[in-house]
Amino acid sequence: MAAMLQLSPLVSATPSFIAPTNQNEPKAIAKDTSPTGSLRNCKTINQVKQLHCHITKTGFSHTPSNVTKLISACAEMGTFESLDYARKAFNLFLEEEETKGVLFMYNSLIRGYSSAGLCDEAIGLYVQMVLQGVLPDKFTFPFALSACSKIVAFCEGVQLHGSLVKTGLEEDVFIGNSLIHFYAECGHLDYAQKVFDEMLERNIVSWTSLICGYGRRNMPKQAVSLFFEMVAAGVKPNSVTMVCVISACAKLKDVALSERVCAYIGESGLKTNMLMVNSLVDMYMKCGATDAAKWLFDECVDKNLVLYNTILSNYVRQGLASEAVSVVGEMLQQGLRPDKVTMLAAISACAQLSDSLSGKCCHGYVLRNGLEGWDTICNAMIDMYMKCGEQEMACIIFDNMSNKTVVSWNSLISGFIRSGDVKSAWEIFNEMPKSDLVSWNTMIGALVQESKFEEAIELFREMQTEGIKGDRVTMVEVASACGYLGALDLAKWTHAYIEKSEIKCDTRLGTALVDMFAKCGDPQSAMKVFNTMAGRDVSAWTAAIRAMAMEGNGKRALELFDDMLKQGVKPDEVVFVAVLTACSHVGLLEQGRNIFMSMQLVHGISPHIVHYGCMVDLLGRAGLLEEAVDLIKCMPMEPNDVIWGTLLAACRTHKNVEMATYAAEQISKLTTQRTGIHVLLSNIYASAGKWADVAKVRLQLKERGIQKVPGSSSIEVNGVIHEFTSGGDTDTHTERSHIALMLQEINSRLRDAGYIPDLDNVLVDVDEKEKEYLLSRHSEKVAIAFGLIGTGQGVPIRVVKNLRMCSDCHSFAKLVSRIYDREIIVRDNNRFHFFSQGLCSCSDYW
């Protein structure tokens, strides 16, 4: 403390710390008759210095009253320089004088430091004053507490609370309000509420502080109900209260509730000020009432920078980048200077539009205005350059950052993943000093994107051992991985994990869970999740409809679609794909036709080529190949390889080689072709025994370097996923001899029951014996055999196959389900087959 007091040497006439004054400063002294009194009129620190110098020369005495005036003038300015000047004058005074009158100086300085954000200084000064034996008063505590609130200095604030209880000041309403604010800012709403409850006297600030506290701690419901409680208690809100409660409404995204709250603006006769307009615009934007927000915004005559920034950030958040760009234009026209918040939004808009030219303009503006010191700005630029495909530029910014945050690293990682450079992403992920939840989520998401589902789950486990808990985003990725794997036990575990960890299941996660259970062949669980979901949007309904479609329950899928329409959910393109797929899976021909017609006529949605594909599939599967071709011919767009491929698949089902050849000819005219189509065509020729044509197609495949995707089936046994590839990969499996024996046993029991292998399904030209052998090694058969070994009686066998199941395997599974009295569920690449007692849920229509 002594050292602190000796910071400045004792000076008599002119204080040594007075900097040379700027003679061009407006003269505050000019009309002055009482020199010390005019200190408070000073607008700049140089005026103060000049005046101070002047009155020191003319016999200024360092009386408590004079020094207090000097200090409060400086503290009021709140600049580092003015505070420094005040502090030095104060220290000087402390050395000359006793403690008389020093309390006011402490109060002014603590307030100055606190409002300038120099909170540590403010708290330090409070400590100094107590050590010096100066008793804080009812003004000291609010200043000191506000400093503690700003830097979330919980322990210090609690000590202050303790001391003020001793001084008996806790009944003061200002102090109570400061305590509420302090505890709320520290996240202890329980303590804030307790202070509020125990207050003997409350005013509007008490209510507002608590409402604001709840709102900011993401408890907007409590904030709004406290507001209604306040109104019911007869307390009138003021504009600050309204700003707080409106921002809570924005978080709830509830327009109706917001309107109820806003009714009090009129009722209280409150004049709307700039801050209120701003919070209203923000609220309407966040509630999705963009038109209302824009109307208010346009009505406002003297828009300020913050209002522009509000609408701008919201446009960017909603992905309306071009709207944002036009707002920036308007703003520049009004002569407003973009600040760092504006630039943040502008840079994000450039990122969304992949507009590196405008992005570079923003970059230039940032450099010219010295905004590159803000890490958020640099992070946004990294993201922008990455999204514009300029990795080098992003890396330069990253390398030049002196204060890299975890967001900087994460922006680089996600940028590399987006550009397909997963290797670099991994390097950064492993290299970064501190990874957070977002980093892990990004990497897990990348693995899911790469179809490395087991690795994704593995990384999720690793993340937990690192002590990082998953959130909604993590679980959406994990659920999606489970779905692709078709691993029901893992899926159940994931669902339980979400419930146990109290992860809030929002619409997105709920939808992911419905999809997961559907893909794992558990439509009951899928529907259970769906039925408990709160805000079901069109994608949630789509997931449920798809679940029913995959199960082959076309009727229920259509019922769900009807329910959705009845509940007023607007259908989109995607849901029609699910509904039409459901129709084609069970051959609901008329319903499918009607729904397809209703798309344009009732819902105003023009069918996309995908929807035509669904119709071709529906007609083709039903054997109406001619009608399918007619539909293709009158499509408003050029048919692509998928359309012809769908027709080709139908030709295979109905063994129409002639039309298959026609479809194949059409495909060969197209420049873009998928692998699957060639394989399909060669399979059709193979089934028909046209081995010369098969060879031709195979040669084409080889020439283009296209490889046939090998059939592969997986099955989860005791939490481990076993994968079998068609054509003898069982050799690598540890249970290979068991599986081979089991397959032999199954085949002989099936043969006794009258099973004859359908050799049409073997697509290579070999002798009968060899065909039979190859057929018996289809991956789903191997997986079923392994399932029979590895699981107990009564446990359903669940197999996931990457390709469409062949008809021989289908008959095989039906028979096994009867002879071994087991439920078998096979998910192929687009639907499920539930085998039980010799029958399949698809009634052999698939």
Added chain:
DNA sequence: CTAGGGTTAG
């Protein structure tokens, strides 16, 4: 003396 607006990555 106490309460209030806009902020990047998954």
